[in-house]
Amino acid sequence: MYPEYKLVWLFVEPRKKREIVPPYVKIVKKRSLRAFYELATAKFWIDNFCKPVYLYKSSKQIYIQTWHGDRGFKKIMYDSGYFPLNRRVLFEENSCDLMISGSDYGQMKIQSAFHYRGNIIKVGMPRNDVLIKNDIILKNNIRKSLHVNKNSCILLYAPTLRRNQKTMSINIDLNSVLNVLEAKSKKNGFVLSEYIQEPKMNSLIKQIQI
Secondary structure, three states: OOOOOOEEEEEOOHHHHOOOOOOOEEEEEOOOHHHHHHHHHOOEEEEOOOOOOOOOOOOOOEEEEOOOOOOOOOOOHHHOOOOOHHHOOOHHHHHOOEEEEOOHHHHHHHHHHHOOOOEEEEOOOHHHHHHHOOOHHHHHHHHHHHOOOOOOOOOOOOOOOOOOOOOOOOOOOHHHHHHHHHHHHHHOOOOOOOOOOOOOOOOOOOOOOO
16 A cells, blocks of 8 residues: 555445554545545545446546456346446446456456446456465465354355345255255365355345345
8 A cells, every 4th residue: 555645435334444444544434525525636536336427537537447356257237138227328438547357358348348448457356366366374364354263164155136136035045055065075075064154245135135
């Protein structure tokens, strides 16, 4: 990081983030009057999700989009087939100055999903690279933060976004899935006996109860 810069981070619930955000970073409530002021006066915008179309970015500002996925497990935006008609123009399509990707495939998906024709650099994905980095110290720190012991296997359940499902349950029997995985893993010398019980849901379907 570069503390000589003034760093501002927008959060939906800033008070809950104060303990994990470095002291030299100013935290502001997202969509507040102060947040709009910070956006209007910032030299750089850095985000990993779409900006609302009502924002205005001047020609002197630089918007860098880091997005939060690169593998294209689900179709998004223009590729999704049900992108809302009232959002047929993405802010990123015409106002983003730079997007990043982690692969040729990721670059292709960015161009297709966002109709983006601007600059793209392949330097990896901040949110994803940590998952494949073979660093023992990093792995142990992650396990410690999740309260998972070093002998346990971690199962990542990543459901795709389902259209029009914000309150109804996903029709899947997770206990049966875990039983099958445990049985299969025993044949390969692994025992999936402990799991993280609190699922982290896609931000658009957090209300779905599993």
